């Protein structure tokens with residue numbers, strides 16, 4: 001053991017190996033701690049726990065750095081496409097032209113969904129939240145493709161599951177939306193690119209022509225790239241944890257969708273727009289809302305602000321803010337929510353409470369305004385996040401399974417009653 005940490009417990013010294021990541025991040029390997037000392041570590045919310053080694057995404061929250069497989073998010077957002085980024089995340093390298101063509105063609109060939117899946121939609125209430133629908137349908141896919149349940153499936157079978165997920169989730173997402181409107185669903189049009197096909201299925205109507213606006217398509221592609229992975233966040237950790245029991249990838253992704261839905265995670269993008277609308281209806285102004293956010297007796301939080309790991313700025317938010325101005329200008333949209341968001345941001349960034357706690361706008365602060373400009377309804381915002389995050393979940397799952405990682409099973413420190421005798425009901 002060349003580098004180690006020394007821990008003294010009950011007067012005895014123990015050495016724990018230090019593991020250093022490729023960007024110089026240091027960790028103390030506590031794998032043997034309990035066996036050697038009887039102690040476990042305690043870290044609610046895993047604020048300081050490295051749950052895995054990973055070669056997918058690098059993030060430095062202090063410096064505002066985000067890289068997929070070593071490529072900066074800024075460069076990928078500018079030069080790449082979502083499917084290229086998906087390939088990169090899942091396979092580790094940027095694809096050569098022939099590889100990308102093969103990957104894209106395979107996804108195109110799998111965009112259709114088994115007609116029996118359409119019947120599932122009939123069971124949901126009309127106003128069902130599409131995230132609940134998506135989680136249920138992702139899980140249902142395991143029943144339509146039972147080969148995916150076999151934990152010893154071949155690499156080819158895994159590849160097919162990955163292709164099906166990437167190909168069919170946009171179809172299912174748009175069907176969830178169409179169903180909520182009571183409109184007929186659109187079938188995929190495979191001559192279109194990934195995002196154009198999604199927009200076609202979302203917005204085309206049998207009664208009129210629909211042409212995908214290339215600016216809208218590009219903006220959507222960029223948003224999906226920015227959401228594609230974010231290392232061990234709540235939903236990715238959920239996918240890994242669920243997947244570690246060797247359940248089907250479809251089920252692990254379903255668990256990830258459920259986890260993403262919460263307002264503290266991906267659900268924040270819907271909450272941000274709802275908050276901005278509320279502020280607008282209230283007459284605007286930032287002071288009242290910042291005061292509410294700072295008041296510990298008030299449950300209100302400034303949605304789209306703060307992040308577990310970014311303590312300087314969220315690089316995705318920077319890109320999205322610029323994209324937001326660009327898209328609204330190009331589409332000639334004047335959204336008062338954008339002015340309110342900018343005013344809130346400016347006020348919060350010079351407010352002692354937010355400065356002290358290093359709270360900055362996160363990816364969700366401006367993304368909702370873009371989604372709205374693209375015509376995406378509010379309760380579909382988190383679904384857009386899920387579609388973007390899909391390659392990340394898949395990559396995290398594939399890495400975990402490929403390395404044969406053990407089932408995830410944290411310990412706890414029990415603080416309940418000690419052994420006591422059963423009391424008959426008439427004596428309680």
Ligand code: CMC
Nearest residue numbers: 264265266268293301302303304305306307308357362363
């Ligand atoms: N508004 C007001 N106060 C806040 C906010 C906020 N948005 N975020 C954090 N704080 C305060 C919090 O009250 C605490 O104050 P104190 O130290 O006085 O108790 C301090 O800042 C630290 O907050 P925390 O909740 O302990 O931090 P966390 O790392 O556990 O939570 C977070 C991170 C993102 C859940 C939180 O900042 C939050 O609730 N933000 C609003 C929801 C949101 O925008 N979520 C999307 C996250 S980005 C998309 C994604 O990757 O999912």
